[in-house]
Structure formats: C-alpha cells, structure tokens
Amino acid sequence: MEASTIWWLAAGAVVVAELLTGTFYLLMVALGLVAAALAAHIGLSAAMQIVAAAAVGGVAVVGWYYFKKKRPEDPSxxxxxxxxxxxxxxxxxxxxxxxxxxxxxxxxxxxxxxxxxxxxxxxxxxxxxxxxxxxxxxxxx
Known part of the structure; x- marks a missing residue:
C-alpha cells in the first residue's frame, strides 16, 4: 500500500473521531495528516512526511488554541x-x-x-x- 494512502486513511479516521467526540482540535491534527499525504504524493521520504505532519498539525493546534483564547467567551x-x-x-x-x-x-x-x-x-x-x-x-x- 502506498504511504500516501495510509496518510489519507489516518486523516479520515481522525475526522471520524472528531465527528464522534466534537473536539475541533482533532481537525487540526487531520490537517497535519493531510500535509503528510501531500508530502508522500510529491515523493518526500518517510521522515519528511512525519515532519510535515508534525509541523502542520502542531502549528494548526497551537494556532487554534490562541485563536480561541483571544475570542470572548459566550455568556453563561x-x-x-x-x-x-x-x-x-x-x-x-x-x-x-x-x-x-x-x-x-x-x-x-x-x-x-x-x-x-x-x-x-x-x-x-x-x-x-x-x-x-x-x-x-x-x-x-
């Protein structure tokens, strides 16, 4: 099985997990997995695919955390x-x-x-x- 297929399946599984749990952070992790799949499509090594997944997913999670932190909370x-x-x-x-x-x-x-x-x-x-x-x-x- 191609590496990109494995990354796409992992991204799909994380999206399904997000739909079941309702946490938006899992979508940010799925973005990282999509980045790894795209890296596999362009022929990068397995190590670079993992780096792409970690970098994009990590930046997305941290970015979403700070975005939510700055947003005013809903009234009780x-x-x-x-x-x-x-x-x-x-x-x-x-x-x-x-x-x-x-x-x-x-x-x-x-x-x-x-x-x-x-x-x-x-x-x-x-x-x-x-x-x-x-x-x-x-x-x-």
Missing part, C-alpha cells in the same frame, strides 16, 4: 436570553430586606430577587440580568 447560560426567557424582563421592587434580598411578584409567583454585588439596593423598576439558582439577579434600569 444563566444570563443568556435565548436560554432563560426571564433575562431582560423588568420587575418593580418596592423594598429591600436588610440581607440584600426582596420578594417580588413575577409571572404569577413569588420570587426572591438579589441585586448585583457592588450595587446599592434601590426601589423602583429593575431588569433581570441573570438567574442564580431560583433567585433573580437584578439591576436598576
């Missing part, structure tokens, strides 16, 4: 409007307890609301910014 599911429909809704707060909580009537039920750390509790209209357990984290409008 607790503060994501598409996950929690309560995020962004407004409620009226008439008084706060000494422990920094209040009871509010929201969606036909009584909820405990808490304020953001560092924010002085105030009465009036507030916006729900996150759900923390079964409590509404609110901030003034």
């Amino acid at each position: 599911a607790r503060a994501d409007r598409s996950v929690n429909l309560d995020v962004g809704e407004t409620i009226l707060i008439s008084e706060w307890s000494s422990d920094g909580t209040t009871q509010v009537k929201y969606r036909g039920a009584s909820w405990t609301a808490i304020h953001r750390p560092g924010v002085t509790p105030a009465t009036g209209m507030h916006k729900v910014v996150e759900l923390v357990g079964n409590r509404l984290l609110v901030e003034p409008l």
